[in-house]
Amino acid sequence: MSIHPIMQKLADKLQRTDLPEFAAGDTVRVQVKIKEGDKERLQAFEGMVIAVKKGPQGSFTVRKMSFGQGVERIFPYNSKVVDKVEKIRSYQVRRSKLFYLRGLRGKAARLREVERSK
Numbered sequence: 001m002s003i004h005p006i007m008q009k010l011a012d013k014l015q016r017t018d019l020p021e022f023a024a025g026d027t028v029r030v031q032v033k034i035k036e037g038d039k040e041r042l043q044a045f046e047g048m049v050i051a052v053k054k055g056p057q058g059s060f061t062v063r064k065m066s067f068g069q070g071v072e073r074i075f076p077y078n079s080k081v082v083d084k085v086e087k088i089r090s091y092q093v094r095r096s097k098l099f100y101l102r103g104l105r106g107k108a109a110r111l112r113e114v115e116r117s118k
Contacts, residue, residue, distance in 0.1 A: 015056070016078055019085050022060075024049050025093035030062060030075060031084040042083055045073060048091075050098040063101065070102060 022028055029046040047064030050072070059076045075082050 019077065019082075020087045022049055022052075022085070022087050023093075024052055024096050024098050025091040026087055027089040027091070028062060029086045029088055030073075030082060031086075032075075033081050033083050046088070047071075047073075048098070048101070050101060052096070063098075 026049050027047070028049055029044050031042045032045055034041050034043045045062060045064065047062040049060055050063045051061040053059045057076065057078070059074050061072055061074050063070060063072045065071070
């Protein structure tokens with residue numbers, strides 16, 4: 001089942017192009033728009049990307065530790081809530097989804113940092 005060419009052009013136009021390339025294992029800082037009353041501000045959510053879902057309605061999952069508690073948040077690529085994504089650090093991983101990090105602590109959760117070509 002193929003998509004009509006006009007619908008494909010519209011879908012391509014709606015895709016965000018300002019997000020950097022990142023994969024599972026990268027540490028990212030996501031600037032999230034928070035609305036409080038009539039004011040709007042940016043709040044940073046910094047953590048490791050543990051899953052990336054591709055496609056027209058793709059998303060990525062970011063996990064961080066907050067006061068000893070694991071916090072995960074799923075961000076759709078085309079969400080208006082996501083203002084900016086900065087890639088901070090890359091790690092060499094052997095899986096596309098890092099859900100095993102949920103159960104690991106300390107040295108067991110350590111990953112090896114690697115420089116990726118840009």
